[in-house]
Amino acid sequence: MRRYFLLLLLGWLAGGAQAQPDPLIINVDGRRTTSLHGSWAAIVDPFDVGYRTYRNTPSGNSFFRHRRPQHPADRIEYSFEDAPRLEVPGDWNSQRLELFFYEGTVWYQRTFTYRLPADRRLFLYFGAANYEAIVALNGQVLGRHEGGFTPFNFEITELVHDGENDLVVYVNNRRRAEGVPTDNMDWWNYGGLTRRVLLVETPRTFVRDYFVQLDPADPSFLTGWVQLDGPERTLTVTLRLPELGLVQTIRPDTSGRGTFRLRVPERLERWSPEHPRRYRVELATRYETVVDSIGFRTIETRGTELLLNGRPIFLRGISIHEEAPFEGRRAFSKEDARVLLGWARELGCNFVRLAHYPHNEAMVRTAEAMGLLVWAEIPVYWTIQWENPHTLELARQQLRELITRDKNRAAVILWSVANETPRGEARLRFLRTLIDEARRLDPTRLVTAALEHRYVNDTTIVIDDELGRYLDVLGNNEYIGWYDGPPEKARRVVWQNAYDKPLIMSEWGGGAKAGFHGPAEQIWTEEYQARLYREQIAMLRRIPFLVGMSPWILKDFRSPRRPLARIQDYWNRKGVISDRGQRKQAFYVLQAFYRELAQSAIND
Ligand code: GCB
Numbered sequence: 001m002r003r004y005f006l007l008l009l010l011g012w013l014a015g016g017a018q019a020q021p022d023p024l025i026i027n028v029d030g031r032r033t034t035s036l037h038g039s040w041a042a043i044v045d046p047f048d049v050g051y052r053t054y055r056n057t058p059s060g061n062s063f064f065r066h067r068r069p070q071h072p073a074d075r076i077e078y079s080f081e082d083a084p085r086l087e088v089p090g091d092w093n094s095q096r097l098e099l100f101f102y103e104g105t106v107w108y109q110r111t112f113t114y115r116l117p118a119d120r121r122l123f124l125y126f127g128a129a130n131y132e133a134i135v136a137l138n139g140q141v142l143g144r145h146e147g148g149f150t151p152f153n154f155e156i157t158e159l160v161h162d163g164e165n166d167l168v169v170y171v172n173n174r175r176r177a178e179g180v181p182t183d184n185m186d187w188w189n190y191g192g193l194t195r196r197v198l199l200v201e202t203p204r205t206f207v208r209d210y211f212v213q214l215d216p217a218d219p220s221f222l223t224g225w226v227q228l229d230g231p232e233r234t235l236t237v238t239l240r241l242p243e244l245g246l247v248q249t250i251r252p253d254t255s256g257r258g259t260f261r262l263r264v265p266e267r268l269e270r271w272s273p274e275h276p277r278r279y280r281v282e283l284a285t286r287y288e289t290v291v292d293s294i295g296f297r298t299i300e301t302r303g304t305e306l307l308l309n310g311r312p313i314f315l316r317g318i319s320i321h322e323e324a325p326f327e328g329r330r331a332f333s334k335e336d337a338r339v340l341l342g343w344a345r346e347l348g349c350n351f352v353r354l355a356h357y358p359h360n361e362a363m364v365r366t367a368e369a370m371g372l373l374v375w376a377e378i379p380v381y382w383t384i385q386w387e388n389p390h391t392l393e394l395a396r397q398q399l400r401e402l403i404t405r406d407k408n409r410a411a412v413i414l415w416s417v418a419n420e421t422p423r424g425e426a427r428l429r430f431l432r433t434l435i436d437e438a439r440r441l442d443p444t445r446l447v448t449a450a451l452e453h454r455y456v457n458d459t460t461i462v463i464d465d466e467l468g469r470y471l472d473v474l475g476n477n478e479y480i481g482w483y484d485g486p487p488e489k490a491r492r493v494v495w496q497n498a499y500d501k502p503l504i505m506s507e508w509g510g511g512a513k514a515g516f517h518g519p520a521e522q523i524w525t526e527e528y529q530a531r532l533y534r535e536q537i538a539m540l541r542r543i544p545f546l547v548g549m550s551p552w553i554l555k556d557f558r559s560p561r562r563p564l565a566r567i568q569d570y571w572n573r574k575g576v577i578s579d580r581g582q583r584k585q586a587f588y589v590l591q592a593f594y595r596e597l598a599q600s601a602i603n604d
Pocket of ligand 1: 186552574
């Protein structure tokens with residue numbers, strides 16, 4: 001029945017809602033943009049009356065049409081004019097108490113005025129909408145996007161009017177078994193237009209995408225490509241790095257793609273956590289100059305070592321959810337990023353795992369400016385539908401959107417394709433497709449996944465998941481001292497690695513309620529968590545193939561899976577910092593360890 005209804009709906013929308021977004025424009029910060037932020041009308045529609053009738057047939061009076069009564073007797077049972085309002089960007093859960101647990105549809109609406117010059121194009125850009133979005137401008141449906149954490153854009157050049165325009169966006173965050181993520185996860189399902197919404201204006205022919213990186217095979221060269229979009233696809237593009245005195249002319253082919261390879265001067269300073277040097281990079285055509293700020297470094301493995309710029313590095317990391325400091329809401333701003341990543345720096349980190357889905361672009365750019373290496377990940381989490389081709393396509397699309405957006409960021413060294421997924425043939429096929437896709441899109445970075453280990457006997461653990469064969473770097477989540485025995489169990493455990501590859505302990509940790517004190521045997525106390533951290537650190541020191549860690553987690557985060565009253569109250573309490581910003585004892589245990597590691601790295 002559901003499927004039948006969906007088909008009807010899609011047919012009724014005359015193909016509009018099936019339309020995919022247009023190819024993604026990267027580096028929107030380097031373009032001419034107009035913000036659509038602020039207060040939007042928002043109709044909460046748990047039964048989807050905005051598009052279906054009581055017979056479950058598509059409604060002729062869909063909210064996309066945004067009708068207003070013309071006569072006194074007109075019966076229109078919705079009104080954007082009188083609807084309550086929501087702030088954009090922002091999740092809806094944290095803005096209105098009655099939407100705290102809400103999972104369903106909200107219709108967003110606002111108007112904007114614009115005058116588009118004849119020789120220009122206009123796009124509607126969404127940083128993200130969780131989970132499904134259908135966008136309509138002036139009553140016409142532009143298309144649909146699925147996936148709550150990646151950007152998408154629609155061209156509106158032909159539809160935008162001089163003067164006032166009416167924008168309606170359907171957003172639905174219902175969890176779905178076939179989705180990515182699936183319907184079971186340990187984080188809050190924040191819904192809405194959670195990230196920035198912009199109008200992006202470009203010339204008729206414009207630089208839509210580009211890739212500028214050191215050649216991993218020979219880092220004395222800079223290689224990459226540029227992709228033009230528009231009628232003049234063979235337009236000459238000039239690549240300039242003024243601080244290095246580099247100028248290169250690129251001549252795209254008839255598909256708009258041009259490649260380049262040029263020698264970099266010896267004086268190029270590599271990007272690193274100690275010296276996060278970025279260079280001004282300009283891509284100019286006769287119509288525009290797109291400016292970016294790009295760092296250059298290499299990342300590779302050698303046996304069980306991880307090499308940054310040719311030298312072994314140990315990743316002193318922490319995992320982070322995209323949740324704002326001091327408040328339970330989705331993070332989206334530069335300020336949110338500065339506080340969260342500032343905490344990571346205070347902890348002594350040179351690395352962050354941005355779990356469990358692509359974070360907003362400000363997080364990645366701020367990490368890059370601060371000198372924090374990044375593990376970036378898609379929400380292929382726990383048990384998703386490995387046999388479902390639609391699910392695979394969704395995962396692949398999110399990976400593509402993530403890599404498209406962030407492939408020029410020096411900070412990002414690892415693409416992670418999965419977290420704690422169960423072994424099996426179908427899952428292996430699924431994930432190998434994603435690994436191949438990541439390598440095809442970006443040959444300059446390493447591919448990883450957070451795996452699960454296996455006990456050979458009471459004290460010997462082996463990392464031998466068959467997926468490891470296809471990864472560059474192994475990630476592993478373990479919870480000794482929390483889900484897996486007492487903290488002291490860590491003293492007896494010996495770790496083995498079936499692969500000649502480096503390992504990052506991508507999760508370990510335990511919960512504590514900030515301010516709750518007692519004996520270290522008492523669960524939920526800060527003392528218990530600190531004890532667990534001490535035991536873990538002593539064990540991790542003994543793993544020869546370990547190249548880094550990202551304990552779980554920087555800050556307590558909201559989760560519907562955590563109902564224990566007075567302790568959790570729907571917060572996962574494994575943060576080393578509370579939701580209110582209080583550092584727990586474990587914070588200082590980890591900080592001391594990271595200081596020691598940083599000091600010995602300097603002395604090496
Ligand atoms: C895990 C998951 C993470 C959870 C965490 C926990 O293994 O990867 O998403 O939040 O454990 O707290 O149980």
